[in-house]
Amino acid sequence: MIWAFIALLAGGILKGATGAGAPIIAVPVIALLYDVPFAIVMFSFPNLLSNLWQGWQYRDHQMGEGFTWRFAVAGAIGAGLGTVILANVPSDLLVALVAMSVFVYIGFRLARPDWFLPFSLARRIVWPVGTLAGMMQGAGGVSAPVSITFLNAMKPERAAFVGTVSVFFVAMAAIQIPLLAWYGFLDWHRLGLSLLALLPILGGMPIGAALAKRLSKQVFDRLILTLLALVALRLLIEVTL
Template identity: 65%
Template sequence: MLWTFLALLLGGILKGATGAGAPIIAVPVMAILVNVPFAIAILSVPNLVSNLWQGWQHRADHLDLRFTVKFALAGAFGAALGTYMLANLPDEALLVGVAISVFAYIAFRLARPHWVLPFAAAQRLALPVGTVAGMLQGAAGVSAPVSITFLNALRTDRSAFVATISAFFAAMAVVQIPLLTLYGFLTWERFLWSCVAIVPLAAGMPIGAALARRISKEIFDKVILALLALVALRLLSDAVL
C-alpha cells in the first residue's frame, strides 16, 4: 500500500501540473504491484472526487457546453463497455493493453507535439473518440492516449481543457464505480482504501502546480514521458515473462 500511495502521489503531481493525467502514472505502477483491476478499483473514488472538484472550480470555462456533454456521455458509455472487458479478459491481456496505451500516448506526444484539430472536426468526432477513450479507461484504466491527446489537439487554454477533461473523467467514474462493484472488483475493503487514496492524490496536486510554475513545460514533459516508458516496459515484461 505504501508503493500504491506513492504512485497516487505521483499521479496527483501530474494532475496538479497539467490538469489531468493521474491514471497515466498511478494505474501502470499499481498494475505492476498488484494487477489492473486492483489499480482501476483503487483509483475510482479519487478519480470521481478530484474531477468533480476541478470541474466545479472551472465550471465557467467550458469551451462549448454541448461539446463537453456529448464527449462526457460518450466516455461514460465507453467506460461501461470497457468495464465489461475488464471482467472478461485475462490479466496478461490487460497488462499488455495498459502498456500499449502508454506507448501510444508517448509516441503521439513525440511524433505530433504541435498537431492542431479544428473545433468543427472535434465536434463531429466527440462521440466516437469519447467512446473509444471510455473503453480504454474501463478496460485498462488509462484513456490519455485518446482523451488527452484529442483535447490537447484543440489547443484550448488550460482552464477550458481542465473543465472539459474533468467532466469527461467524472462521467466515466459515475458509471465505473457501480459496475466495478457489480463485477466484484470494488469490494468494501477496496472502497475504503479508495477513499483513503484521495489523500495522496490531493497532496500531490499542489506540488504539481508548484513544479509547473518553476520547471519549463518541455522539461517536465520529457521527465514524465521517460518515466512512463520505463513503467510500460516493466508492464510488458510482467505480461510476457
C-alpha cells in the same frame, strides 16, 4: 503499499501541474504491483472526487456548443463497455493493453507535439473518440492516449481543458464505479482503500502546481514521458515472463 502511495502522489503532482493525467502514472504502477482490476478500483474514487472538485472550480470554462457533454456521455458509454471487457478478458491481456496504451501516448506526444485539431472537426468525431477513450478507461484504467491527446490537439486554454476533461472523467466514473461493484471488483475493503488513495493525490496536486511554475513545460513533459516509458516497459516484461 508504499510504491502505490508514491505512484498516487506522482499522479497528483502531474494532475496539479497539467490539470489531468493522474491515471497515466498511477494505474500502470499499481497494475505492476498488483493487477489491472485492483489498479482501476484503487483509482476509481480519487478520479471521481478530484474531478468533481476540479469540474466545479472550472464549471464556467467548459468547451461550448454542447461539446463537453457529448464527450462526457460518450465516455460514460465507453466506460461501461470497457468495464464489461475488464470482467471478461484475461489479466495478462489487460496489462498489455495498459502498457501499449502508455506507449501510444508517449509516441504520439513525441511525434506530433504541435498537431492541431480544428474544433469544427472535433465536434464531428467527438462521439466515437469519447466512446473509445471511455472503453480504454473502463478496460485498462487509462484513457489519456485518446482523451488527453484529443483535447490537447485543439489547443484549448488551460481552464477550458480542465473544465471539459473533469466532466468527462466524472461521467465515466459515475458509470464505472457501480459496474465495478456489480462485477465484484469493488467491495467495502477496496472502497476504503480507494478513498484513502485520494489523500496522496490531493497532497501531490499543490506540488505539481508549484513545479509547473519552476520547470519549463518541455522539461517537465520529458521527465514524465521517461517515467512512463520505464513503467510501461516493466509491465510488458511482467507479461512476457
